[in-house]
Amino acid sequence: MNYLSVENISKSFGERTLFENISFGINKDQKIAFIAKNGSGKTCIMKIINGEDEPDTGQVVVRKDIKMAFLSQDHNLQDELTIEESIFASDNEILKVIEQYEKALEHPEDEEAYQKAFDNMDRHNAWDFETQFKQILFKLKLEDFKLKVKNLSGGQKKRLSLAIILINRPDLLILDEPTNHLDLEMIEWLESYFAKENITLFMVTHDRFFLERVCNEIIELDNGKLYQYKGNYSYYLEKKEERIASENATIDKAQNLFVKELAWMRRQPKARTTKSKSRQDDFYKIKEVAESRRKENVVELEINMERMGSKIIELHKISKKFGDKVILNDFTFDFQRGARIGIIGKNGTGKSTFLNLLTGTIPADSGKVVVGDTIKIGYYTQSGINPKPGQRVIDIIKEYGEYIPLAKGRIISASQLLERFLFDAKKQYDYVEKLSGGELKRLYLCTVLIQNPNFLILDEPTNDLDIVTLNVLESFLLDYPGCLLVVSHDRYFMDKIVDHLFVFRGQGEIENFPGNYSDFRAYEDSIEPVKEEPKEKVNWKQNNTASSGLSFNEQKEFQKIEREIKDLEFKKKEIEQLFSDGKVADADIEKKANELQNVIKKIEEKEERWFELSAKMEE
Template identity: 65%
Template sequence: MNYLSVEQISKSFGERTLFKDISFGINKDQKIGFVAKNGTGKTSLLHIVAGLDTPDNGQVISRKGITISFLPQEPDLDPTLSIEETIFSSGNKILQIIAAYEKALLHMEDQEAYQKAFDAMEAAQAWDFETQYKQILFKLKLDDLSRKVNLLSGGQKKRLALAVLLLNNPDLVILDEPTNHLDLEMIEWLEEYFKKENLTLFMVTHDRYFLENVCNEIVELEDGQLYSYKGNYAYYLENKDARMAAQASETAKAKQLYKKELEWMRRQPKARTTKSKSRIDDFFEIKERAHKRRNDHQVQLEINMERLGSKILEFHNVGKSYGDLTLLNKFEYVFKTGERIGIIGKNGTGKTTFLNIMTGALPPDTGKVIVGDTVKFGYYTQKGIHIKEGQKVIEVIKEFGDFIPLKKGRTISAGQLLERFLFDRKKQYDYVEKLSGGERKRLYLCTVFIQNPNFLILDEPTNDLDVVTLNVLENFLLDFPGCLVVVSHDRYFMDKIVDHLFVFKGDAIVEDFPGNYSDFRTYEGDINSAFAKADAAKNTTAAIEVSEPKKSWKEKQHTGKLSYQEQKEHTKLEREIAQLERDKIEKEKEFLNPDLTQDQITEASKELEKIITDIDTKEERWFELSAKMEE
């Protein structure tokens, strides 16, 4: 069943054409992810499909009687209302009946009003909906219904807007970056909700795991054309590569034919027959195909990075509190060369505060932070780029210099650097205020990188970036030789670029986990499974243990059938394995040194082999003790 049809729509702003003659349909139960580069009009297209804007040409036809709900990137909520008032003012008739019933419950002395509200609940069969309503609010952690919207954080506002949308139970849901401002727990809940519910979705998101796990179709807008892939994100990547290879082959053939036809054209006299005129027309068509260029500009960042010394960044007994809220308590850590740390945790657990303490933007309450003399921070914050009225894109970069130093003594001009960040010559002379949100983020990243940092700190760098730019950013960060600390809710991004995590659990608990995000989720799943088994075996005793806060992976209390000495050995093995994993990473990095002699390579290989053997031996003993513990 077709819900909505987009027919030959176009949209321009002045001389800038976002898209032209776009057509597609949305059918019941489809879950479509829309993919395109920043600045090509993704948000504009969503607004047109949702009926919030009109196209310059063409039309959008929706099926009569269907309801369409739209979730924008930044929710538009009345700041004077409370959470409860916002939900009940959404226009949903059943919600209004529930609101009247809950109000009547507060004034039971008015039996007539209570009976009227009760009868209305019965007539509308609103009891099940009330249960669903409360479940959604609980899952979205909207507990204090009296809290005013103007006091909510960005993540809380996004959750409230989601609650309103889901409770309205629309036929078609249109989402613009639904995971922005949500923490990982909320993202995973929303992902599961969309997977299991019979909803029809049309969304733009940079979260590739979300595309992978929720969508059953990917639609890509590229060079003004739409390409549809009947599958999830992995299917899209595979088939896009095949399409690109086919296009490259076709272009190569067209070039060969063009050369042949060009020779013929040059031999032709001025007087042309009808037959030759037809061939001339064909020539120009071949020429157009032969000169078609894929506009895939790959950002090739070769920024010259100053070498880091032996002392980089050290935290010694660092504490930070805001009133009764303690974010850090006696935190200790010494950063090593090439560290790649991802930071995860719920909103409000202190992630951004931690970054600000790292850079000196915020002093700790207790303890001290020591920064090495050679450290040069590059700090990308959530605030984004400061826009000066009337400033052009090229002028932003030229504030840092007309030329940027690269490796091997080479330089690159500000304009060339912008081209590598996917800003063509025409775009460089656009005013910054005209850029899309994603383009501004890309420009901001450019201003951070060109300052030649050797310690990168990125706070939610993936928000508003398109999939193409994300791949470019990931490739750069994989090659970046300095230290890297990233706060991100993009699980795909984190899995690709970090090798261990700081998990902010709240109450000043920061867990150092040796692995990426997927490793951590697997570990947590194993722990939860172990707790479940213990619960079944031990009943009330295990129930008490599960209710306690989960301890660090290094501090778990081991019981079972282990002796006291075996428990000590089990804990010690965990510490030793974690250290060996770090030693392995450091040893592998030595092979990147191009100046190593053959003898040094041989010696390093032997040392690496010994580390790997030690890891295998200790892991085998750890599993042996773990199995005994669960008997």
């Protein structure tokens, strides 16, 4: 079943044409990734599909009964709403039923309202839906339902937008970089969720593990043409290589034929009317193919790395905490030549803080950082470039000099350097604020590397970079002779370039692991004990009470108690998780502890009544 058709759309901005006559379709159950270089119009195409922008030519046809949702880079949440209110602020009928039930739970004294809400939950089969949406919020670390949107971080807002979309279960889901702002645990959960769910996806992502494990089709926009591959990322790489080899062979043949036909054309008198018109037409077609060799514009990275002495960087009993949150606790480490270390861990465990301590951006509470005399640090931060108003691309590079030194005593002009980073002569005079997210990252990377560091620190370098630039960056880093320290959620990237990990566990616990990310996952999986089914005191699965010794009202009460216990158990787990993660403020500890005790007491009371009815049922 066709959900959506893109028919011959084109888009230009001034003299710059992003794409022309693009056509493709999205059918039920397809999980499609859209791949293109930065600046080629990926986000623009997604906005056109979602109706936020209009194409210059062509149209997008959407099936009338299709429910579609779009996760963009910019959230459209209301600042004054809480997380809970944001979730319920939709047209989803079942969510409205759950909202009424949640409100009734807050006022148990109103038994009539509670019974009505409870019956409504039964009528709409909303219990499983409620469990699923609470699990989604739990997995995306959005446990505090009462937090207002205006008080959320950028990452939390992105996760809330994602949660709302997943909860509403649209027929077609359009995603722009869904893994941004998610930690590795969340990414792997989302990956698993999409892989097993019967959901139709169209997404832009640079996460190649995600592409490999979720997508069953890849559409690539390459040099203005669209190519479709019926498979995952590995299949795409294999078939793209075959396609390029075939195209180059065709071009080589055309070039040989072009030389012969050109000689024939030159031999013919201009005034001769008997010249074959069809052969002339063929000549121009051959010429077009012969001159169409792919422009393999790749970022050329080359630096004149500073000489490195025997002392690199030493950390001596470094400690740092913010309030009760411990980031480092007497951490000691001696970096060696050629170190290639990746840093992984959940959001909020202090990864970026560690980098700032290492570079002296923030002071340690105790201990000391000793940096060798010959060490020159290049620090690529998440904040990126902060251009002055009206500053152009070339102005950013000229701040480091009109000419930049390269390896082996060579020099290069600022303009030539920018060309190596895929900024052509025209683009170099664009205002920096007009650049796309990926172009800004590429320019920032250029400014870090031209300072010729021998100790390179990269904090989430892969965000917003297209796959082409990522592959080139990886190739450069594989050959980089200095020390490398990387924070990244990109598992594919980490697997290729690091051979050692710092695993931030939280509360100052940092584990040294010898290996890359896949090695770490394999190790973690091997030491996890086999999970037995929890030995619950009560089997809360729905029982068939129709033939039991219970009256009709007792049967309803029995079912109601099971639902209530399920809710209370979820609430108990939620509060315990807040304590476990250290997310309860000092002022709220007593209040939360009392709340937990009340929940436990209610569970015990409900369980006691459940046993009474259960015993009667077996009589």
